[in-house]
Amino acid sequence: MADLTKKSLTEIVSLIKKKEIKSEEVTNLFIKNIKNDKKLNSFITNCNEHAVKKAKKFDKNPKLDTLLPGIPIAVKDLFCTEGVKTTAGSKMLDNFIPNYESTITKNLWNEGAFLLGKLNCDEYAMGSSNETSFFGNVMNPVAENTVPGGSSGGSASALAADLTPTTIGTDTGGSIRQPASFTGTVGLKPTYGLCSRWGIVAFASSLDQAGPMTKTVEDCALMLEAMAGFDEKDSTSIKKKKENYSKNLTYNIKGLKIGIPKEYRVDGMPKEIDKLWENGKKILKESGAEIIDISLPNTKYALPTYYIVAPAEASSNLARYDGVKYGFRSNKGTNLIEMYENTRSEGFGDEVKRRILIGTHVLSSGYYDAYYIKAQKVRQLIKNDFDESFKKVDAILTPSTPSAAFKIGEKKNDPISMYLNDIFTVPVNLAGIPAISIPAGTDNNNYPLGLQFIGKTLDEQKLLNIAFAVEKKINFKQNLNRWWEK
């Protein structure tokens, strides 16, 4: 089974359940691929030995009535993993080894999976190209010197390059969906509160949400089922009973109403994206769904709002990195204040510092009302827009990103153009609702492009069903030349 690593998670699970393959074989095949990660740079930490040990242990006494039996999974290095270095892509946590396990990863391990490694990401998840990581750029398997998107860039890259059968990321403004779109993979940002935030290095607490990144929609349903669930340790976790997303997955979307928001048609958007969007509508109609034009009038204010709310929360969330309890401490300075200033100046990278300063400013005395309160008001308006729309439609179809993957360094020195990458993904985080990106075509460079479906609160099943139906008809195939192995 030479190309087992190219198979979907669902297929691998089924092979293990049928005892046609052992967990150790699966694990070793992925480890073999990981050995060629050097150019991609998608891993920060390899857990090869740990994974093989876990696989052997599984094979000795296979427990098959779980969702992820014997499956090795590499995760974004933002999830705290007990006994395994957790860096958040930052020098600040370069030496941090948590003695606790995040709820989400624990949920995966409880379903039979085990840790394969920790994946590169933008520093503290702040970035859209994985260029802000202290551990270096990640490249997109699609083409050399191309970014994989961010902040879950390492996750997207490792998944697309078959270095892990599935992965998990976090999405604060598009950090799952945009890299999924750039690498031709599937990414879901669940409803805020569906997946516990406990044990995930926080970026912006009211926006952060963990979610699955997979090769297929079916895999995505399976992973969400494993991840989601109420956590009493997270005050923002929603108390509801577990759902069987994978079992209930269906192609039947007949009669569903899909909204097309006119505000998502932006200037300078490549023609291919427009074509892709039109194709999406066509497929939905063929599947028996009804297309309805809608308006989300405050869409253009989502990014400015996001760049107030997210940095404000981040400036406070990142105050704990002060060199006292864990992580990096500068040895410059003779008193406490100097120690703080040097530690934080040397430990954080430029983009993180930039956002902390923005956040500090928008919360500071005399500016709070003009920026922070104003943003929370506009956030309410953006949420109202979605609430209104969902009175008329079941889901909304948009492109995932305004462009395909770009070259490394292309936008590094222009923060605004970098930020604009998240223009279609950010509104969803502001409203706390779920959205999924699936690969749907390519641009003229043959780089993948994604379509995004947005749903209402806790309507993940419907979103998955729509994505499932569309995925089948699009039948997107990615042929990578595996340049990084050469």
Next chain:
Amino acid sequence: MSIDKDKIKHVSKLARISVDEKKIEHLTKDLSSIFKFIEQLNELNTDKVEPLSSILNEPLRSRKDEINDGKIRDKILENSPKKNEEFFVVPKVIE
């Protein structure tokens, strides 16, 4: 509301991040353009809008008053860059 060097110095003091004099010019430029972008919001009249107070429509959950944590000093101190057997150790605080 423009961003100048003094503002950046003030804010970095609040955020406890020392900023390199050499980088401050560039940072001022970046932040100015970001704030110009952010200030698009001023086009919107929001006088009658209540700020969003929570993205979830849930009540705040609470826990019982039970002692079920603590007594893990070694774990707490384990990752500290400077500690002794009992305490975190930091450079002298100068008031």
Next chain:
Amino acid sequence: MVGKVMTREKGKYLIEGEKGKWEVVIGLEVHAQVSSNSKLFSGSSTKFGAEPNTQVSLVDSAFPGMLPVINEFCVQQAIKTGLGLNAKINSYSVFDRKNYFYADLPQGYQISQYKNPIVGEGKITLDLPNGTKTIGIERLHLEQDAGKSIHDLDPSNTYVDLNRSGVALMEIVSKPDLSSPDEVNAYIKKLRSIMKYLGTCDGNMQEGSLRADVNVSVRKEGNKELGTRCEIKNVNSIKFMQMAIIYEAQRQVELLEAGKSIDQETRLFDTKKNETRSMRSKEDAHDYRYFPDPDLLPLNLNKELIENIKKNLPELPDQKKERFINDYSLTAYEANVLVSEKEISDYFEEVVKTSDIKLAKNWIIGDLFALLNEKNISISQSPVTAKKMSQLIDSISSGVISGRTAKEVFEIMKESGEDPNKIIERKGLQQKSDPKELEKIIEKILTENNDKVEQYKSGKDKLFGFFVGQVMKISGGKANPQLVNQILKNKLKK
């Protein structure tokens, strides 16, 4: 600093400046530790005196990805305290982050309540020598305590202990209604008493369960406008609060009279030098950047919860005082003293359950309080328990011993805690109450002092005392004085 003369005119506290008299305006922000087993947002213990960093969880030490979950009991304690302060309980309140850096603040922010506190306006009535005074309460909110920085264990380093980090505090803010150090004393004591009655704070100032920031300003006598205030941070005893106020008010008067202005600032009280000094160096960096904590949701309280707590409130000092005046015919002063601490009122009520009220109040307010003062102990530590006090009083009312003998017995009880009945018996202190025996003694005295009897009968009434004295002398002080009076009167009439 040259001390200005303070005067008290009709209960008013004034500072005599060079150029007139000044009033002092004081407001207090009291930080009271909520009595609870575990912390406000984590399950670590709040017990005082543990080994450093042993009552710390990953949440309290702000590890990456840790999240707060609120302790429902602390919320109830805050509501209870609010109701005890006759205050409005807000059905909607919000937890905010107060951002600043300090070694003992692991999150880099304190979770507190800023714009929407759990409790709104209320009031406290103070009993002062010239009558009562009502002090307004501005608000009460819940917040986390910080850890402790220890500066004196190492010459070049500071040590950090996070045991207190995250312990629940109630910040109770008064209106600027206090106008003298004495009123501050009365206010703190009353507030502490209310919280102890409610069981919401143990009020232990030595252990830091009760601290206060003191806001002080001065203004010309009769002036209605408030002056610029200074805030004296974190004072942990009533005595220091009073000293700090006296110093600070004088400092402000001197500045103003010299034509200078007061800077609104945070000051520190140096207990060794007895002076306040500016903390302005810190002030510059303080812009707390409050904003709602996105890790928590707004706190919505339902009416039933509040009503339920209200229904189950214990009797509070003011109600108890009222009841004591009505049920036990106490004066307002007596009632005040007896309800000032819950333990004292409990003691009193236990004694009067079986014993004479008048004797009980006099013995408790007089002899017992003197004993507590002398030994510097609280009533719960008294060697003379309520039960023993009852026995002592009962032996007076039943005539077994005289009031005077009782004082002797009390002196012994004070030291040994011995049972009064045993002392009386061991020492043979019982009164002679047998009329026949007393009659014999009296007759003997009257016969021996025939001349004095004649003088008495011819109008020298004062001699009655002489006869009583003689009886007591002969009986060794054990004769029942009432009986002696009665028999003597009869005999001398003939």
